Amino acid sequence: MKKTFFLLTSIASLFFHCKTEPKTAPKPKLDVVVANIDSSVQPADDFFAFANGGWLKRNPIPASESNWGIGSIVQEDILEKVKKISKNAAAAQNPQGSNAQKIGDFWTTGMDSMGIQKAGLTPLKPELDKINAVKNIQDILNIVAQWHTANIETLFNVGVYQDLKNSDQYALYLSQGGLGLPDRDYYFGAKNDSIRAQYEKHIALILKLAGDSATLAPQHAASILKLETRLAKESRRLEALRDPQKNYNKLTIKGLQALTPTMVWSDLFKKMNLSADTVIVGQPEFFKAVETVLKNTPLEDWKNYLRWQLLMQLSDRLPNAFEEADFNFFDKVLSGKKAMKPRWKRVLAAQEKVLGDALGQLFVKNCFNDTAKQRYLTMTDNVMAAFAERIKSSEWMSAATKTKALQKLSKVVKKVGYPDKWKDFSTMTIDKSSYVGNTLNAGKWWYQYEISKLGKPVDRTEWDMTPQTYNAYYNPSNNEIVLPAAIFLIPGYQDTEIDDAVAYGYGGASTIGHEITHGFDDEGRQFDEKGNLKSWWTAIDEAQFKSKAQNLVHQFNDYVAVDTIHVRGEACLGENIADLGGVVLGFEAFKKTEQFHKNETIVGYTPEQRYFMGYALGWMTQARPEKLKMQIMTDVHAPAFLRVNGPFSNVLEFYNAFKVQPNHKMYRQGKDRVVIW
Ligand SMILES: [Zn+2]
Incomplete structure (x- = not known):
């Protein structure tokens, strides 16, 4: 481990300079705030435009972005550094299990677009086979439970956090989820008609890419949208989710069972590696709705919904056609981006979610003294x-x-700055076999990391954000x-x-x-x-x-x-x-x-x-x-x-x-x- 540490710090000292060193004689620096002013605007009329307008005019939003500003510049700088670290880690001989090995292998599988293209949907075949073999609603629920253990959140959300009414203990939380669109409001109202129509087309395209016929794909998409709309109908709005009392409903497992008779929670929890006597249900009416939808929706619709959810959540780890389709809807239609980011930035965004703490250790060394x-x-x-x-x-x-x-x-x-104690990734499996495989393995590690807190003393030193x-x-x-x-x-x-x-x-x-x-x-x-x-x-x-x-x-x-x-x-x-x-x-x-x-x-x-x-x-x-x-x-x-x-x-x-x-x-x-x- 010491060697790994040395390797990482030596890479860090090479590349983690927080500010770029000027190559030629430095120009006199402009003042940090005066440099951004738009003097054509009165500060008392629109202070934001006065203080920032000059910079904003000189720095239009790049095609691959939906917004652009000071935070983007900070992040870009960090990305360049993390890229070099990842490239170096991929080229080096790293001790098996070290952070450097994981960073290097994750980067290698993510950047291997040819390999991803060639593999097609093969890495997802075990999951797709399971869906094909579904015989009844219990099989559907078993898949949902098992996917949760790899952080593929479907139908509802699950998490372990401190009990809001007893912060010295962790508690199990269940909350509304299972939608493809970013909020329940998208499913309703004439003003979202166009987005919904494009969403339905997008689902059909993804299913077609996954092998559905041109006739069936749109039919399946329509049934998926209908199913999600029923879940959305009983999902709370943004405002309602902000009331901590109303979103805190502590139930015994028996009480939870009464909400959803079709879902045998003792069995589902076993499959999810969970053991709890009580559960805090955010939105009981949502789970009641899940019960109704489970009973009244044809099994075929559920199978299509599961396929869609799997492909949607992993589309950026799949061949080009999936990733492009995903971009065209979620980034272009919903957030206005014009072009995809280069592959390396997409891989680093994924890597940040998986191994962010490992990168953070390197980041702070030279950037925050x-x-x-x-x-x-x-x-x-x-x-x-x-x-x-x-x-x-x-x-x-x-x-x-x-x-x-x-x-x-x-x-x-x-x-302030960075944690005193870093997360230990030694039990996470990341190798060179596949990008999807690494994603699922990392999902399993993170799920286990979170749920293993249940029953343990609360760790108040933990950070939920990386220093970068x-x-x-x-x-x-x-x-x-x-x-x-x-x-x-x-x-x-x-x-x-x-x-x-x-x-x-x-x-x-x-x-x-x-x-x-x-x-x-x-x-x-x-x-x-x-x-x-x-x-x-x-x-x-x-x-x-x-x-x-x-x-x-x-x-x-x-x-x-x-x-x-x-x-x-x-x-x-x-x-x-x-x-x-x-x-x-x-x-x-x-x-x-x-x-x-x-x-x-x-x-x-x-x-x-x-x-x-x-x-x-x-x-x-x-x-x-x-x-x-x-x-x-x-x-x-x-x-x-x-x-x-x-x-x-x-x-x-x-x-x-x-x-x-x-x-x-x-x-x-x-x-x-x-x-x-
Ligand atoms: Zn805030």
Whole structure:
């Protein structure tokens, strides 16, 4: 193992430089925020366009992408590095079972397009044979159960997470699933007619590629769409899925059995390697619907549904024709992409899901040093201190609830940069035999990794995101914020080149403040300091909070995201509370820095102004209209421009910094400005 480690670190030291070294004499660097400005726009009319418009005009969305921005540039840089690592690992002699062997073999099978082409559907033959041999509905359910153990989630979803009401224990969760389209709403309404028609055609094409006749394929596709529509009908909408109480229904196995008499859960759980006395069912009505659909749908339709689900979920590991068809519907029709990404990027995206932690160990070595880690740890402390002050001086919250809120805040766990302990992939089987085989083996490993937690003590040190991910999260069960290293990177600049004003906007507000506020948004506030779903609010404070939150719902409902489609304020509420909190807390924390007190301008902008520009930099991204439409259907985040202009319109310090007057487009009357935290 030591040798592997040496090999990996030596590769890493060769290729993991976070910033490209200039080959010729460096040009004087442009200022990190001023460089992106569109000076034809008034900051008080559309701050997002002012701060980012110049860059966005110079950097149109590439054909292979549905959106493009600062996060894409960070990820592109990382991809180039991971490509070199993967290529080197594939060319080297690695000890069997080492991370390098797995990275190398996964890459080799993924890049072998000739081999994939030649193999056709052979790697899936055992699964397709099983479907052909189905004699009754129990056979269908057995296949569903067995596929779950390879992470092919069909008919419903299964998972093991901390019990929302007892964070010291893991629990088994069952939830709605089984659809091919990205959300249940696509199955209904005239506005989605065209997408549904194209989806049906796409299913038929895939089935034809898999051997169905030209006559049967469209008939099968129609029956599959009908089946999925019945499941969709009893699936909850995005807004409804955000209520933790209503999506928590703890049942005994007997209680679960009563919902779905046809599904013998004791038997299915055995096939899924699960052993549990209770299960938390997210949406009981969905499982009731599954029961009805199981009883009333011809067996042939089920067999076709299973074939479709298998081929759809693995299409990007199959021959070209499957992958292209999949691209043409899911990427082109749904998200507006014009061309497929090169193969190596598609393989690396798959590899990230399978072996992300192994790559992360290499990534952080040269990209996030101790100085940077310390800077963001201190910044986190400052943001938390600012939050404590805001709670104490809150005008609407009672002393009793304030005490509880401060207690919860003081218990927030900070995970910054990368985990102390990496996942151990030694028991995962990855070899040179086939891309599909590696995918299924990795799926089995990941399924086993997750479900083996049942009954064990909760591991609160775990990370659910790799350090090379341009993202962050708050986990209510651990009352923790998790901030991967990549989210603090600004392409083209070393961390030491970023002034505090920009860093507090970019990292302190849009990431740290945002994530901490999630612990106190409409969902997070329902969890206590130990991570349990348990109210700590007085009735009056709760009512006050809800009324303030409702104002934010109204504010965002009024915004148009694309064409005539409005933002869904209720679905985005948690994110919008977090954005607003992030802007306020980041600014309060920034006020403690030397730069704020010195108040010197840089390239013509005051520290306050640079703070808001730094925040906007975090959202410097643009999306195709198709992608925006999909976002409204499937995502709880508002479009990027509204994540800047929306919260800023409520913040007095922004009005002061950019002299916002009643005649400006971002102006909201004092009484309409939402203040929560
Ligand atoms: Zn968020």
